[in-house]
Amino acid sequence: MAVKVLIPTPLQQLTNNQATVECAGASVKEIIDSLEDNCPGIKARICDDQGNLRRFVNFYVNSEDIRFLDGANTSLSDGDEVSIIPAIAGG
Numbered sequence: 001m002a003v004k005v006l007i008p009t010p011l012q013q014l015t016n017n018q019a020t021v022e023c024a025g026a027s028v029k030e031i032i033d034s035l036e037d038n039c040p041g042i043k044a045r046i047c048d049d050q051g052n053l054r055r056f057v058n059f060y061v062n063s064e065d066i067r068f069l070d071g072a073n074t075s076l077s078d079g080d081e082v083s084i085i086p087a088i089a090g091g
Contacts, residue, residue, distance in 0.1 A: 003031055003076050006083040014042045023082075028059055029072040031082055046084060056087040 005021045015021050016039075023034040032053075036043035046057045052072070053059065059066045059074075060083040066074045076082070 001026065001076070001078045003078075004081045005031060005035060006081065008084055008086050010086060011042060011045055011084065014039045014045070026076055027072065028053075028061065028066055028074045028076065028082060031076065032072070058085040058087060059083070060085065 001024055002022050003025060005023050007015050007019055007021055009019075012019060021035065021038065023031045023038070025031040025034050032043055032047065043051075046054055048054055059072075061069065061074055061076065062081055063083075066072070
């Protein structure tokens with residue numbers, strides 16, 4: 001199953017400057033593992049030491065925030081698009 005993952009600019013150094021990466025997986029969690037296999041070091045940027053998604057990194061599946069779906073266990077289908085969006089704060 002192929003899923004397109006949109007990579008934010010700060011993480012593109014880990015994806016050979018690719019803005020999109022094709023991955024295989026049936027859930028967001030599996031996509032993250034697939035990304036790590038292909039782009040070593042990326043998981044440490046988006047997950048904490050326990051493997052949980054960092055709270056300042058937002059994930060969307062087909063424009064829906066996974067926090068309102070099933071989190072990292074959100075199911076994916078062939079052709080879905082996963083966006084990784086770092087949170088931005090200002091003052």
